[in-house]
Amino acid sequence: MNLFEALAAYRTMVLRHAQWLDTGTPAAHDGWRAAATAYQQARDAHRQRYGADPDLPAYNFTAADLGAQRADxxxxxxxxxxxxxxxxxxxxxxxxxxxxxxxxxxxxxxxxxxxxxxxxxxxxxxxxxxxxxxxxxxxxxxxxxxxxxxxxxxxxxxxxxxxxxxxxxxxxxxxxxxxxxxxxxxxxxxxxxxxxxxxxxxxxxxxxxxxxxxxxxxxxxxxxxxxxxxxxxxxxxxxxxxxxxxxxxxxxxxxxxxxxxxxxxxxxxxxxxxxxxxxxxxxxxxxxxxxxxxxxxxxxxxxxxxxxxxxxxxxxxxxxxxxxxxxxxxxxxxxxxxxxxxxxxxxxxxxxxxxxxx
Structure with missing residues (x-):
């Protein structure tokens, strides 16, 4: 469930960012920033839990982070x-x-x-x-x-x-x-x-x-x-x-x-x-x-x-x-x-x- 929570948080962040790009409203911007914070927390929690596990390694978030950094x-x-x-x-x-x-x-x-x-x-x-x-x-x-x-x-x-x-x-x-x-x-x-x-x-x-x-x-x-x-x-x-x-x-x-x-x-x-x-x-x-x-x-x-x-x-x-x-x-x-x-x-x-x- 930990991975699914991180992916769900990422999906929400991407959609909220798209909503802000489409509308430009302050509410959409605030929702995007809150979703970005939630994604970062879920990603870090996943890495801490599985980062040192050789049998079940942590998910690779490189692509997600590249997009998020540019969106920011x-x-x-x-x-x-x-x-x-x-x-x-x-x-x-x-x-x-x-x-x-x-x-x-x-x-x-x-x-x-x-x-x-x-x-x-x-x-x-x-x-x-x-x-x-x-x-x-x-x-x-x-x-x-x-x-x-x-x-x-x-x-x-x-x-x-x-x-x-x-x-x-x-x-x-x-x-x-x-x-x-x-x-x-x-x-x-x-x-x-x-x-x-x-x-x-x-x-x-x-x-x-x-x-x-x-x-x-x-x-x-x-x-x-x-x-x-x-x-x-x-x-x-x-x-x-x-x-x-x-x-x-x-x-x-x-x-x-x-x-x-x-x-x-x-x-x-x-x-x-x-x-x-x-x-x-x-x-x-x-x-x-x-x-x-x-x-x-x-x-x-x-x-x-x-x-x-x-x-x-x-x-x-x-x-x-x-x-x-x-x-x-x-x-x-x-x-x-x-x-x-x-x-x-x-x-x-x-x-x-x-x-x-x-």
Missing amino acids: RDPAMAWAARALLALILAVGLLGLRGRGFGAAAARGLLLGAVRPWRVAALPAPRSRADRVLVWLVPAVVLVASRLVFTWFAAPAHLLVSLGGWALFALVVRVAVGRRDPFHLWAVVGGVALLRSVLLLAALAGRGPGGYWFAFWTAPALRAAYLTTAFAAFGWLFVATAVVLRDRYAVRRRRVVGLTLTAAGVPLGVLAGLVAVIGLERALTVWNDQLALLPWGLSRILGITVYLGIPADLAGHAAAVGAILAGVGVLLSAGRARRTAGPAPAGATTRRSGDRDRA
């Missing part, structure tokens, strides 16, 4: 997401106001997120603070938002997501060479903030637990989120191509090539890393840290086998990334129209003005 962080993660959203809102308001410390960086990030064709006409700031803030603020928000999304408990997920952003930024930074990168960072950083807003808005309600609860139980909301997220993902490449063409006077063929290279390098490198580690092992580490799939999957059946994931998927993805990068390098080979400095101010202004009127 949901309220704090929700508040952290709200704080980050407030920071992004402050940056946007500063960009609209156009005056004060960091205003040039904020203006660049705001335009880079929603109107990248206007970034080329922005004057380069003289303040060193603006040149630092234009990449530092998005970098901080990007790292912090992904930490919140993973309950500060999944470095494997951070390696893939943040590594992809870092490799993309590295490729496009190399593409502009010695020219002033302020406008490039304004666009890349602005889109990073835009994508972070979408994620943080989903986390601000009841943390990552609420995110995944809605993801699996609300098909219409899931479809809307995935559509918007994919559109924002594609917007990164469009906005980057626009600033490369308008501000850095890169020919269209080279713009396409550089964009393909910037997309292919992260895919090839990260997928290649997963292929070297092994897809099953990589997914196991990822799931142990995020606790999204049943903990015993990889230990009993294997995640790839259970979910029907081809074992060589990572290798194929790495090959696709290498092909994209190779095609991009071939297309971008040759000389740009200019080797230094932005496009002519008058031409840039006219193009921007035409787009605004359109």
Whole structure:
């Protein structure tokens, strides 16, 4: 009966947590916390009774504890997401106001997120603070938002997501060479903030637990989120191509090539890393840290086998990334129209003005 009592307490805790994720009421929160305390007491009592018994050993609560530890962080993660959203809102308001410390960086990030064709006409700031803030603020928000999304408990997920952003930024930074990168960072950083807003808005309600609860139980909301997220993902490449063409006077063929290279390098490198580690092992580490799939999957059946994931998927993805990068390098080979400095101010202004009127 001792084990059944512990399992019953665990079931009650999970259901009370789901009730709070669904309703968000104080009563549901209090019921969840009381159930969590009851589970911990029942678990500890079971371990004390059977932990030293070699004939009838204690039940393994590792999977239950992984989920419970992450659930406990949901309220704090929700508040952290709200704080980050407030920071992004402050940056946007500063960009609209156009005056004060960091205003040039904020203006660049705001335009880079929603109107990248206007970034080329922005004057380069003289303040060193603006040149630092234009990449530092998005970098901080990007790292912090992904930490919140993973309950500060999944470095494997951070390696893939943040590594992809870092490799993309590295490729496009190399593409502009010695020219002033302020406008490039304004666009890349602005889109990073835009994508972070979408994620943080989903986390601000009841943390990552609420995110995944809605993801699996609300098909219409899931479809809307995935559509918007994919559109924002594609917007990164469009906005980057626009600033490369308008501000850095890169020919269209080279713009396409550089964009393909910037997309292919992260895919090839990260997928290649997963292929070297092994897809099953990589997914196991990822799931142990995020606790999204049943903990015993990889230990009993294997995640790839259970979910029907081809074992060589990572290798194929790495090959696709290498092909994209190779095609991009071939297309971008040759000389740009200019080797230094932005496009002519008058031409840039006219193009921007035409787009605004359109």
